[in-house]
Amino acid sequence: MCDMLTVEEHSFYSRQIAVPQIGETGQLALKRASVLVAGAGGLGCPILLYLAAAGVGRIGIADADLVSLSNLHRQVIYGVADCRETKVRTAAAAMRARNPFVEVVEHAVAIDDENVSDMISGYDIIVDGTDNFATKFLLNDACWFLSKPLVYGSIHRFEGQVAVFNHAGADATERGPNYRDLFPSPPPAALAPDCSTAGVLGVLPGIVGCLQANEVIKLITGIGEPLSGTLLLVDALSGSTKSMRLKKNPNNPLSGTSPSIRNVRSVTTSSNVPDMPIRSISANTLIEWHAQGRPLVLVDVREPDERKRVSLGGVHWPLSESDIDVPEIDATRIAVMYCQSGARSKRAAEKLIARGYAREHLVSLDGGVTAFLDAGYRPDALDDPMGGGQ
Template identity: 40%
Template structure:
């Protein structure tokens, strides 16, 4: 049996916890014997992991197969400049050891899938979802339902964030009660495309850590059936009620989802179209530039003003249907945006309109600038 006695160094470390009646020594020992699996060590996982480690949660598991990119550093506070290009979970492990060497950090350098999720999650008390795509959120939800573990959910978008706890076994709804099926491709922009204020995931990830600690200690009231919505620009919080859906395909009275392998959990993490988008690289674009190809930039005017490719025609994605006549007839019409998402949607639309000569520039302006 695990020894949960607090050492002298732990008593000094957690002194402020020990003085709280709702925590005290019994609560701190409970945290020491608890475990949390964090899906992702990025914007949400960073602050959540830091505070869970500092609070003395005895065992933290990190699932992430990504590497640190310089663009992460604006918000993913687990990582620093010296870790750019290296695995995130190794950066996270090193940082968390500095925060609290008394805890155990376990790393899983893989992408969570329907095939590995059950085994990875089996030994943890609850799961904190810091993922950034719909399929992983569905998978985490379904996993938590099957293993009867709370799912501490968080999401962010520009200046807004959401937090809740999905736990049908505790009387609340599941993620599918709120979002029954996978949204269509392009229904929601990625963090890369939409942007996010760097401080925002710090707020939301910290709230997720708070809910996780409450659940582990058995104190307070978790937001079961309540979606806490934070608006940074208005400095406001509001609660939206999420009712458990009796017809939910997962947690309803007549479930039809009986396995982790299902269309939502096995979908591609990135937005996909109904057909293969013809694509070229930025290097191929550079080779074509001397012949003055038709190049359409579907970003916003302010983005175009900051940096643009010579000769490009600015037609923001939202204006494309009304400005089709402005696109010259050519053997090839090349389309780019910031990172490739909006331009892929534009190319799909142009093909639907019979402009099958349209080709997407993979990576967009970001890749163009990186290549110099």
């Protein structure tokens, strides 16, 4: 690839080159860069279009799917006439038509444990535009072993997430957090619905995908502060964003203090999660355990307004924030999850198990706060003078 911009390229990128932080130096960096976008769906479409328009020199597309009618409300590269065509070929044609100065590489295959390492090894940056946990873990692990930065994106109904994983930074002395610091292992299938099950607002992948493309441009040009060690949360209903700091998890099976993952292997949403129900205990049993001095920690998974009205105490971990935060729970204690009626507490327990907590140390309060009060117990019946004990 030529190390100079042609006259035509200068004209094509002139408004971007005019940005002082980018200039010709930044534009040349984009031209020399290579990026693999895994997934040409809702997230992948805006990522591919904007990276091509920005002038990333070589862009790979990996996707094995065909265009279908149900894709079109959110996958804006495609039209009705493209249905039953391969996404990779159709997306590549649109990118080449938009910018003839970039190279587009087509990988019309599903990413798996046999091809992922070879595929990503030829690119500088990997972008996760996939919609399933198995591929997200596969990409994360392969990027870890090959020291590739991974630009992560995820969407669910009205909410989205963006982060940069495995980024070494300017000094390249230490890599930032990776996906398994957020999710050590895949959640149960029931907690991992795709777009066809959960649904998604059509504009949301456009918003999140553009944010991912922005992170790629920042990484290539060295401008700004990449979202390494930060999870950006997007709420399309409120029009708000929130940043959460991500810390390295010492129990990370890939990069923690005692890693158990030694090579890239495929995972499923059921791996490491036995198909067993969460054990429930009654209010009477909980009171009995407390009287016996059993090591317990209460975990309230209700929303803040519910907790203000009445609380049994303990750690507060709202289920609505469970994807971005992990409660500090003493692993030697039995965690008693509770909500208002007993349904949300079981879902929260499954999420803790997916993050590495032992199933045998988790129970759900049957009937929740309502059943506890109906049994005649006061809300402060489990007060611990030491604090944090319930």
